[in-house]
Amino acid sequence: xxxxxxxxxxxxxxxxxxxxxxxxxxxxxxxxxxxxxxxxxxxxxxxxxxxxxxxxxxxxxxxxxxxxxxxxxxxxxxxxxxxxxxxxxxxxxxxxxxxxxxxxxxxxxxxxxxxxxxxxxxxxxxxxxxxxxxxxxxxxxxxxxxxxxxxxxxxxxxxxxxxxxxxxxxxxxxxxxxxxxxxxxxxxxxxxxxxxxxxxxxxxxxxxxxxxxxxxxxxxxxxxxxxxxxxxxxxxxxxxxxxxxxxxxxxxxxxxxxxxxxxxxxxxxxxxxxxxxxx
Amino acid sequence: xxxxxxxxxxxxxxxxxxxxxxxxxxxxxxxxxxxxxxxxxxxxxxxxxxxxxxxxxxxxxxxxxxxxxxxxxxxxxxxxxxxxxxxxxxxxxxxxxxxxxxxxxxxxxxxxxxxxxxxxxxxxxxxxxxxxxxxxxxxxxxxxxxxxxxxxxxxxxxxxxxxxxxxxxxxxxxxxxxxxxxxxxxxxxxxxxxxxxxxxxxxxxxxxxxxxxxxxxxxxxxxxxxxxxxxxxxxxxxxxxxxxxxxxxxxx
Ligand SMILES: Nc1ncnc2c1ncn2[C@@H]1O[C@H](COP(=O)(O)OP(=O)(O)OP(=O)(O)O)[C@@H](O)[C@H]1O
Ligand SMILES: [Mg+2]
Numbered sequence: 001x002x003x004x005x006x007x008x009x010x011x012x013x014x015x016x017x018x019x020x021x022x023x024x025x026x027x028x029x030x031x032x033x034x035x036x037x038x039x040x041x042x043x044x045x046x047x048x049x050x051x052x053x054x055x056x057x058x059x060x061x062x063x064x065x066x067x068x069x070x071x072x073x074x075x076x077x078x079x080x081x082x083x084x085x086x087x088x089x090x091x092x093x094x095x096x097x098x099x100x101x102x103x104x105x106x107x108x109x110x111x112x113x114x115x116x117x118x119x120x121x122x123x124x125x126x127x128x129x130x131x132x133x134x135x136x137x138x139x140x141x142x143x144x145x146x147x148x149x150x151x152x153x154x155x156x157x158x159x160x161x162x163x164x165x166x167x168x169x170x171x172x173x174x175x176x177x178x179x180x181x182x183x184x185x186x187x188x189x190x191x192x193x194x195x196x197x198x199x200x201x202x203x204x205x206x207x208x209x210x211x212x213x214x215x216x217x218x219x220x221x222x223x224x225x226x227x228x229x230x231x232x233x234x235x236x237x238x239x240x241x242x243x244x245x246x247x248x249x250x251x252x253x254x255x256x257x258x259x260x261x262x263x264x265x266x267x268x269x270x271x272x273x274x275x276x277x278x279x
Numbered sequence: 280x281x282x283x284x285x286x287x288x289x290x291x292x293x294x295x296x297x298x299x300x301x302x303x304x305x306x307x308x309x310x311x312x313x314x315x316x317x318x319x320x321x322x323x324x325x326x327x328x329x330x331x332x333x334x335x336x337x338x339x340x341x342x343x344x345x346x347x348x349x350x351x352x353x354x355x356x357x358x359x360x361x362x363x364x365x366x367x368x369x370x371x372x373x374x375x376x377x378x379x380x381x382x383x384x385x386x387x388x389x390x391x392x393x394x395x396x397x398x399x400x401x402x403x404x405x406x407x408x409x410x411x412x413x414x415x416x417x418x419x420x421x422x423x424x425x426x427x428x429x430x431x432x433x434x435x436x437x438x439x440x441x442x443x444x445x446x447x448x449x450x451x452x453x454x455x456x457x458x459x460x461x462x463x464x465x466x467x468x469x470x471x472x473x474x475x476x477x478x479x480x481x482x483x484x485x486x487x488x489x490x491x492x493x494x495x496x497x498x499x500x501x502x503x504x505x506x507x508x509x510x511x512x513x514x515x516x517x518x519x520x521x522x523x524x525x526x527x528x529x530x531x
Binding site: 163165166168169170171172173174175176179183184187188190 | 361375377392
């Protein structure tokens, strides 16, 4: 009898602790969303999305160019990193053997651990100095380099989770290895892979330091991929550290837009995957 | 006349573990051959050697000959992929493709090898699902996900998927071990039907099942075929004491 009560008590303590930890995990998220929404909503109006920033001293103005800039750079960075990351992930999980695979996996982890500001400096030296100016392209390259290891490792993990029995079923039907990877393994893992890509996109959209080193900023519309470009993250940074009250408020507005953008992307991607799989 | 298979001096390894030793066996065309034997004796390994699935496993190695209609499937110029199209396989655990619908599963193999239009595919799916005795149960829900079926239905879907490719031989590795008696019965009835058009080879732990469905039975023990012959003889008058020991339940 005693042992049963003891066991029950232990069970209870354990579940309460786990539940408490789960709450601790989501508290920061809820608070971030709450603060960003509360302060951000006040700054947001239609002009915020359509206007360029106003010079110091004038009120109003918006961040249309920063939204477009983040969108441009993240799209370009995804275009650069997605094929590489995806194929590297497929290599690690499906085709890699022995030492080379271990080396690639290790280096991917190292790349993942490189502080993003270092990546920014690297791209600065490699692209900005070479081109002679800050540019959207350089910013995209920096963001792409940050995204590659995230996509690679999440793709690998997701592909490895596809059970061996499915691969064997496919091979036994007379599928080649390539057909098996593309039609069965990738398709079965598509949900997880998309989630991984979304994580990478969210990460890239929020990166500030590497963008400051590569794309700099722009108070006007971007004039081409070889020119400096504005971005939400840098907008938040510069407005946030400014001494002006209404700029602070606009920084909150930009933060809200960034959060909503990432959230929106995430949800659409999941819906797309679900719709495709539900067929 | 349906093609049988002739196995000659077949050996198989997992790395250095020599699990099949000099197997010689004639698998007769248009008949059901059952492979029986204690757990770990090499039945699954053997059946996987018959459609070159053994070499898919890391460390898997094969030496010997397996003849199908005058062609050694381990011949130097033979493409394993082509062989697997001619020799279908059903696994122990039902393994339909979870992201595909019932219909897509049924034609998943066909889509790999032939370019049929939607109508052609639908016809092929119906034909295969009828052969697998599943059509009546799924004809109104072909677009549902395959995983929404019961285990027994999933296994019949896997049989349909293999049949849709129109193979010459069908290999089944304990196809009923995950199923209830009713589903098992359905699949046994199905096998009796299938042997009119296919050469069927089945691994089973269930000796009543072997006795019920198989024309021919081979007893595998420690990586060797100890004895093979007509099922009735194996079960009533085994020649080897090890076979007798196994079927009378003294070991295994
Ligand atoms: N993937 C593998 N890697 C290494 N050894 C293996 C592997 N699969 C099987 N073996 C070994 O090969 C031998 C034969 O295994 P196999 O699966 O063919 O037996 P089986 O007769 O099908 O047994 P069961 O009736 O339990 O399914 C066993 O000794 C097993 O340990
Ligand atoms: Mg087995």
